[in-house]
Amino acid sequence: MKIQQQQIDQYNDGLFSRHNNQFIFLKEQLAEQGIDVDRVIAELADFQVAIPSWALGTGGTRFGRFSGTGEPGTLEHKVSDVGLLHALNRSSGAISLHIPWDIPQQAEEIMALAASLDLKFDAVNSNTFQDQKDQKLSYKFGSLSHTDPSVRKQAVDHNIEVIKYGKELGSKSLSIWLSDGSCFPGQAQFARSFQNTLASLQEIYKALPEDWKMFVEYKAYEPNFYSTVIQDWGSSLMLCQKLGPKADVLVDLGHHLPNANIEQIVAMLMMEDRLAGFHFNDSKYGDDDLTVGSIRPYMLFLIFNELVAGMQTAGRGSDAYAWMIDASHNVKDPLEDLLQSVEAILIAYAQALLVDRPALEYARINNDAVEAQQILQHAFRTDVRPLVREMMRRNGGAIDPLGLFRALEVRAQLTKERGNTTIATGL
Numbered sequence: 001m002k003i004q005q006q007q008i009d010q011y012n013d014g015l016f017s018r019h020n021n022q023f024i025f026l027k028e029q030l031a032e033q034g035i036d037v038d039r040v041i042a043e044l045a046d047f048q049v050a051i052p053s054w055a056l057g058t059g060g061t062r063f064g065r066f067s068g069t070g071e072p073g074t075l076e077h078k079v080s081d082v083g084l085l086h087a088l089n090r091s092s093g094a095i096s097l098h099i100p101w102d103i104p105q106q107a108e109e110i111m112a113l114a115a116s117l118d119l120k121f122d123a124v125n126s127n128t129f130q131d132q133k134d135q136k137l138s139y140k141f142g143s144l145s146h147t148d149p150s151v152r153k154q155a156v157d158h159n160i161e162v163i164k165y166g167k168e169l170g171s172k173s174l175s176i177w178l179s180d181g182s183c184f185p186g187q188a189q190f191a192r193s194f195q196n197t198l199a200s201l202q203e204i205y206k207a208l209p210e211d212w213k214m215f216v217e218y219k220a221y222e223p224n225f226y227s228t229v230i231q232d233w234g235s236s237l238m239l240c241q242k243l244g245p246k247a248d249v250l251v252d253l254g255h256h257l258p259n260a261n262i263e264q265i266v267a268m269l270m271m272e273d274r275l276a277g278f279h280f281n282d283s284k285y286g287d288d289d290l291t292v293g294s295i296r297p298y299m300l301f302l303i304f305n306e307l308v309a310g311m312q313t314a315g316r317g318s319d320a321y322a323w324m325i326d327a328s329h330n331v332k333d334p335l336e337d338l339l340q341s342v343e344a345i346l347i348a349y350a351q352a353l354l355v356d357r358p359a360l361e362y363a364r365i366n367n368d369a370v371e372a373q374q375i376l377q378h379a380f381r382t383d384v385r386p387l388v389r390e391m392m393r394r395n396g397g398a399i400d401p402l403g404l405f406r407a408l409e410v411r412a413q414l415t416k417e418r419g420n421t422t423i424a425t426g427l
């Protein structure tokens, strides 16, 4: 299924008048505050969020999985699903593949399909957190950190193979998340696990093409529940600093201990120019993989506030970082969930772009905590949805992507094309 521009335009015609009234009203209000709305809209348009191939099907938990219908059963289906999202919101212009779940058999054909949908290939992701069929050695007790050098070598070789697939697709980064760790006190020698991991990463780093980056992701716990080798941003940063300038820290919102100050982590990583990018999701308890912005939208805004400040200080645009959604969908239609997630990201970004930075700086210098809070909350409490809608409309997307998704009965169409029982490869 492909959504035609004419369908989008026709849908927008019906919404335009109401939308435009809201947009003009907001534009005037913001102009009074000295904000150039067109500049904000241009920045929103530049912000592209990669969709991971594993988020296009139903996720599930360790207790079970309730499949949806019309799920993408092939890599081609996955690429065209991201194409549907991008046609609707014009902000999902990249797909991130996971090897070995999505090995491209015919790279050129897949690239042509992606190009026809205005999509790029974002970071490629390796997988040493589960054993594959016919795999020689097991990752049960770790991969890059394993006590046995032959297991470490197998994991290194896998990552180098992932780089090879990424090169074929024009990808420019390798994203590594390790589940390595231990479940019981005494099981692992912490320093040795870390040193083994560093040595393995150094081997992979050597195989990185000149213009590539390596993203090192951290996670506090799970699937190991006593220790994780790369448990926090400090461990990840330490590895990156030892590896070299092509390695940067990847922040996944769900990978922190409860109540961690993630916005401060972001500020520190940007200060050191070591932030690779983000995996967006939301959570209430742990790595819940819930829809972005569904639980803690203010935290998301505070993170974006630091991101915008860091980008302005560095003189960089949002395209200098990797933005991806990393979530799982148990009760929602995955595509609907992704539309909601991208919208939540753009809303938080738009709010952060409205922050009066000179005034905030003045309040900080004068230790005026009350005024500083006023400035942030004023931006956060501005309903910026008309800006996000206007950005999508100007770029050929739908004023209400989710509304059009439902009006076109996209899922029913996909189910008709693909059937009731296709299951997306992945978790």
Ligand SMILES: [Mn+2]
Binding pocket: 177, 217, 252, 279, 326
């Ligand atoms: Mn992640």
